[in-house]
Amino acid sequence: MPRTNCSQALQEQILQALSEQKTLQPCGGHSKDFYGRTVNGEKLSCAGHRGILNYEPKELVLTAKSGTPLQEIEAILAERGQMLAFEPPHFGPGTTLGGVVAAGLAGPARAYRGSVRDYVLGVRVINGHGQILHFGGEVIKNVAGYDISRLLTGSLGTLALLLEVSLKVLPLPEAETTISMSCDSTTALQHMLTWSRQALPITATAWYRDQLYCRLSGERSAVHDAISLIGGDENTDGSIFWTALREQTLPAFTASKRLWRLSVPPTTLLREESGEVILEWGGALRWCCENRHLIIDKTDYWDYAKTVGGHATCFRGAKPGTEVFQPLPSELLALHQRLKLAFDPKSLFNPGHLYGTTAATGL
Amino acid sequence: MTRTKHAQTCDPVLLSVLQKILPDDAIVTTEEERRVYECDGLPMFRQLPMLVVLPDTTGQVREILQLCHAHKVPVVARGAGTGLSAGATPLADGIVLSLARLNAILDLDPQACTARVQPGVRNLAISEAADPHGLYYAPDPSSQIACTIGGNVAENSGGVHCLKYGLTVHNILEIHLLLMDGTLLILGSSALDQAGYDLMALTIGSEGLLGVVVEVVVKLLPKPVLAKVAMAAFDDVSKAANAVGEIIAAGLIPAGLEMMDGPSIRAVEDYVRVGYPVEAAAMLLCEMDGNQVEVESQMVRIEDLLKGCGATSVKIAADEAERAKFWLGRKSAFPAAGRISPDYYCMDGTVPRRKLAQVLEGTAQLAEEFQLTVTNIFHAGDGNLHPLILFDANKPGELKRAEDLGAQILLLCIEVGGTITGEHGVGLEKIQQMCVQFNTEELEQMHRVKEAFDPLQLLNPGKAVPRPRHCAEYRLASGMKSGEDPHAKD
Numbered sequence: 001m002p003r004t005n006c007s008q009a010l011q012e013q014i015l016q017a018l019s020e021q022k023t024l025q026p027c028g029g030h031s032k033d034f035y036g037r038t039v040n041g042e043k044l045s046c047a048g049h050r051g052i053l054n055y056e057p058k059e060l061v062l063t064a065k066s067g068t069p070l071q072e073i074e075a076i077l078a079e080r081g082q083m084l085a086f087e088p089p090h091f092g093p094g095t096t097l098g099g100v101v102a103a104g105l106a107g108p109a110r111a112y113r114g115s116v117r118d119y120v121l122g123v124r125v126i127n128g129h130g131q132i133l134h135f136g137g138e139v140i141k142n143v144a145g146y147d148i149s150r151l152l153t154g155s156l157g158t159l160a161l162l163l164e165v166s167l168k169v170l171p172l173p174e175a176e177t178t179i180s181m182s183c184d185s186t187t188a189l190q191h192m193l194t195w196s197r198q199a200l201p202i203t204a205t206a207w208y209r210d211q212l213y214c215r216l217s218g219e220r221s222a223v224h225d226a227i228s229l230i231g232g233d234e235n236t237d238g239s240i241f242w243t244a245l246r247e248q249t250l251p252a253f254t255a256s257k258r259l260w261r262l263s264v265p266p267t268t269l270l271r272e273e274s275g276e277v278i279l280e281w282g283g284a285l286r287w288c289c290e291n292r293h294l295i296i297d298k299t300d301y302w303d304y305a306k307t308v309g310g311h312a313t314c315f316r317g318a319k320p321g322t323e324v325f326q327p328l329p330s331e332l333l334a335l336h337q338r339l340k341l342a343f344d345p346k347s348l349f350n351p352g353h354l355y356g357t358t359a360a361t362g363l
Numbered sequence: 364m365t366r367t368k369h370a371q372t373c374d375p376v377l378l379s380v381l382q383k384i385l386p387d388d389a390i391v392t393t394e395e396e397r398r399v400y401e402c403d404g405l406p407m408f409r410q411l412p413m414l415v416v417l418p419d420t421t422g423q424v425r426e427i428l429q430l431c432h433a434h435k436v437p438v439v440a441r442g443a444g445t446g447l448s449a450g451a452t453p454l455a456d457g458i459v460l461s462l463a464r465l466n467a468i469l470d471l472d473p474q475a476c477t478a479r480v481q482p483g484v485r486n487l488a489i490s491e492a493a494d495p496h497g498l499y500y501a502p503d504p505s506s507q508i509a510c511t512i513g514g515n516v517a518e519n520s521g522g523v524h525c526l527k528y529g530l531t532v533h534n535i536l537e538i539h540l541l542l543m544d545g546t547l548l549i550l551g552s553s554a555l556d557q558a559g560y561d562l563m564a565l566t567i568g569s570e571g572l573l574g575v576v577v578e579v580v581v582k583l584l585p586k587p588v589l590a591k592v593a594m595a596a597f598d599d600v601s602k603a604a605n606a607v608g609e610i611i612a613a614g615l616i617p618a619g620l621e622m623m624d625g626p627s628i629r630a631v632e633d634y635v636r637v638g639y640p641v642e643a644a645a646m647l648l649c650e651m652d653g654n655q656v657e658v659e660s661q662m663v664r665i666e667d668l669l670k671g672c673g674a675t676s677v678k679i680a681a682d683e684a685e686r687a688k689f690w691l692g693r694k695s696a697f698p699a700a701g702r703i704s705p706d707y708y709c710m711d712g713t714v715p716r717r718k719l720a721q722v723l724e725g726t727a728q729l730a731e732e733f734q735l736t737v738t739n740i741f742h743a744g745d746g747n748l749h750p751l752i753l754f755d756a757n758k759p760g761e762l763k764r765a766e767d768l769g770a771q772i773l774l775l776c777i778e779v780g781g782t783i784t785g786e787h788g789v790g791l792e793k794i795q796q797m798c799v800q801f802n803t804e805e806l807e808q809m810h811r812v813k814e815a816f817d818p819l820q821l822l823n824p825g826k827a828v829p830r831p832r833h834c835a836e837y838r839l840a841s842g843m844k845s846g847e848d849p850h851a852k853d
Contacts, residue, residue, distance in 0.1 A: 058608040059715050059746075081614055110555060117564055118533050131804045139713040140745045141530065141785035143519045143568045144793070144800055145828060146809050150532070150564035154556075171614035196476055197497070199585040199654070221656035265553035267475045284555045310554035326558035331546050335815065336559055342811035354559065363559075 006049045006065065007124075007132060007163050013044060014161065014348065015130040023351050026157045028067055029094025032103050036156050036353045038320045044161070046098050053164060054138065057082060061121065061138045063166040066098025073097060077169055085113040085170040089246045098162045104154020107246040108204035108215070111196075111266075111281035117153040119168045125152065125160035128344025138166045151339075158350045158363055159343040173203075173217035178238020179227060180213045185270055185279060188212040192282045193266060200226045206245055207279040208252065213241060245280065252276045256289035258317035260301055264310030271304070290317075302326055323356055336363055368455035370397070370411040377434050381416060384426045389464070391415035400459045403444045403451040404506070407708070407762060408791050412439070412453030419464035421481075421539075421577045428575065429545035431458060437821045438543070440571045442483065442514030445506040447709055448790030450518065450570045450826055460575065462513050468492050469578070476583045477536060477553055482513025482576045486520075489581060498583035501528035504786070505694065513576045519568030521786035523619040523693070526744040527652075528584070530786070532567040539578035540566055543817045553580060565812070570788050570827040573816040587652035590618060591662050592686050595647045595674040596640035600624060601720035603645035606672035607743045608716050610649065613668055615661060619650040620744030621693055624723070627700075627740040627751070634699040637692040640676060647674075647743065648693055650686075696740040697751075704736070704753035708765045712776030713785035716746045725775050726750050733768040735761070747785035748776070774799060789827045797827075798834035806831050 017024050025041035027033075049067035057080040064073060070090055077083055087107030088100040101123075104116045122136030136142055136149035152159055183191070188207035191214075195202055201218035214230060215238060216223045227234065235241070244250045253259065256275060266283035275290035290296065298314060305312035311326035318324045328336065333355070340347070340363050354363040373392070381390055391397055392414060402409045413436075418424050431438050437457035444451055453459045466483035473496035478489055486507040489500040503522035504510055510520070515531045516538065528534070537551040551563035566573055597603040603622055610617060623631070625644045632639040640646055647669070651661045662679055669677045680686035700707045714722050723739060730737040730752075741749040750772050754765040773783040773796045783789070783796040797806070809828045813820070829837075 056715070056717065058612045058717060060611060061715075104556075104561070114529070114533060115556065117561055118529065127808060131808075133805045133808055135805065137780070137782050139715060139781050139785070141521055141525060141713045141742075141747045142782040143786060143788055144782050144784050144797065145789070145805075146573075146812050147519070147532070147564055147568050148808070148812070150561055151812075153561060153564075155560050159560075171616065174614070193474060197473065197585055199587050201653075219653070219657040219660060221660060222654050225654055225656060263554040263556050265475060267472070267553075281555060309552050311552075311556075311558040313558070328559050329549075332548055332559065332562075335548065335562070338815035339560060339812065342815045343808070
């Protein structure tokens with residue numbers, strides 16, 4: 001029974017760390033080591049804990065161990081004409097399912113097809129007591145007990161170690177086309193908002209270097225109809241663009257010294273940024289690529305995001321040991337700390353990965 | 364299960380402070396008026412509450428919670444009372460906090476495709492308000508005419524369009540949540556994600572145990588240009604169940620995919636006369652939506668698939684009027700059952716789609732064993748079963764038999780890898796079966812989550828998550844070994 005042995009080995013390492021009062025840093029493919037606050041802890045590798053446990057295309061559900069490479073999952077889904085609809089970024093060759101779910105980052109399709117947590121159906125985890133627990137399941141609708149699977153999605157491994165994840169998957173679209181047109185960012189945002197109000201088969205939008213990109217996916221006829229409605233030119237390099245946007249390999253990203261991620265209500269008016277700006281998610285996600293000397297104070301982004309009702313993240317390039325996520329209101333931070341205690345009372349997992357240890361408990 | 368306690372008399376000090384917070388007509392004290400609140404949509408669970416309050420501002424809700432927190436009085440929040448799992452059953456020593464008067468649509472932003480509403484706004488009222496802008500709110504539980512958005516958030520309600528459009532959790536952007544001590548938290552926002560933990564997702568479906576929802580921002584979707592529905596008859600239930608899997612396997616995601624068995628078809632047709640195939644053993648309603656050309660071409664594929672799976676007839680609604688008629692039948696299923704049986708009990712389990720036929724067969728066998736009739740009408744596309752147990756509460760022992768049969772059906776759902784509730788919630792109804800679906804350590808983890816939000820255990824206590832001690836008693840009584848992991852995990 002390799003499944004049990006593998007989980008048990010991880011459980012033993014956790015119990016050992018607990019008895020020695022060590023802290024652990026769960027990791028998979030090291031593709032997102034740049035993300036979040038830096039953590040000092042012993043690496044706990046889940047990379048060996050891999051394999052697809054159940055995949056029934058007719059059920060639209062896949063269950064795999066957390067160390068399973070994302071590439072492997074995407075390949076097996078593609079073989080059966082299916083996909084992970086939230087298009088997670090890889091940020092490297094070794095990225096694992098556990099990392100995808102722990103980071104909770106979705107790709108260009110997010111605004112149209114949903115987020116990582118929208119597709120998480122169940123998890124098997126080890127909590128900070130060293131207990132192996134199972135929440136949710138492999139069915140699409142399930143409201144038995146609190147939705148702990150979705151709470152853990154995007155918690156950056158600070159609450160529990162993911163052992164297995166069940167995801168809802170979707171069929172690949174029959175046809176996919178990208179159209180593009182030249183325009184400034186304000187016009188681009190207007191287009192994005194107008195399209196969102198119409199029943200169009202849009203699965204991604206972005207504005208980059210005076211080009212507005214729009215991806216249409218679905219039945220051939222629906223895509224065809226939408227092209228004539230939206231206008232613009234068909235872009236034969238569309239899929240290359242979306243991959244480069246998702247993986248942050250576009251020149252604006254690679255040239256940036258510090259990358260800010262602004263998640264805002266899509267109707268928020270654009271403001272002048274200190275670096276180059278990239279828009280996606282129908283205007284709800286804005287990347288600011290700072291490439292000059294860092295003269296902008298972080299609080300500038302946080303204050304701005306708070307004012308418009310969103311949040312800002314210093315996605316790449318933060319100084320080690322400094323804050324990267326939008327500060328939480330005190331009562332919300334207090335609840336986060338109580339939840340951390342509820343799962344991981346000894347601060348075993350990734351202490352301080354989300355927020356600094358100003359209070360008793362690092363998140 | 365129907366045991367009730369004598370409702371306590373409200374502490375005069377508490378009452379006098381409440382009278383300062385609320386106008387007279389917002390405090391229900393007489394027994395006669397409190398009776399209205401003694402149950403929700405599952406009337407076999409009843410309890411007269413100590414007191415009912417009907418605030419009409421968020422500020423009042425906050426003050427009520429702070430007061431109850433100080434007096435350690437438990438609070439059960441309530442929307443329209445349409446829930447089907449006894450999640451809003453009052454407590455003999457507790458207050459029912461009705462949110463029905465917080466019923467304003469605060470803002471509808473067609474530009475952003477969002478609506479900001481108070482918790483007492485009815486589900487359907489949101490879509491009605493959005494309609495002039497060509498928008499709608501997608502989740503559509505059967506009770507949508509009456510049920511409130513606050514209740515939908517508490518239960519993570521579904522509906523017939525879940526397969527394509529998701530549950531409540533997929534269609535909410537922001538929640539204002541009052542904790543028991545009166546702390547106001549804003550969870551989520553009109554941006555697409557948040558800093559920190561996804562507490563909004565955790566709150567949705569928490570059955571009123573973590574906080575009281577006082578404001579909700581919902582996502583509105585553009586109405587599809589066209590929707591078409593096919594009605595397929597089958598001479599065998601398993602053929603219909605198989606067709607469900609084949610449609611999904613073909614890469615089609617129907618907007619709705621519903622199944623009815625023979626007895627349901629006949630009960631409905633007798634009641635509303637919508638042209639259902641009364642001779643069939645089962646039928647499917649399969650709806651596709653999108654643009655004109657897309658839907659037309661998909662319907663051709665659906666028709667071929669259904670026939671390939673052995674459908675004896677496939678009829679595609681010719682126009683909107685006929686489409687509405689096909690759905691009217693589906694929506695009339697419960698009242699139709701009410702005509703053929705004095706009482707009925709609606710169950711709610713989800714199973715993997717490939718197990719549908721097996722579970723339907725197992726349910727029929729159990730029904731025979733318990734000498735009761737079960738009809739089935741459900742969200743086949745989601746694998747979400749709603750076995751309807753027909754019984755007569757006036758016949759001695761029948762109610763108990765119906766409850767026992769229901770419990771057995773839920774255990775069958777767990778056995779095949781499913782869950783005891785797809786969309787109705789656990790409430791008081793399925794608290795025993797929670798002991799089977801989760802082990803002690805898992806339940807303890809859930810209790811620690813509850814304590815992080817509500818350390819004094821004052822919000823809807825006793826619902827949704829059983830105490831491990833309660834489970835130990837249940838397992839002992841039902842013959843499971845004490846301490847035994849209730850479900851084989853490896």
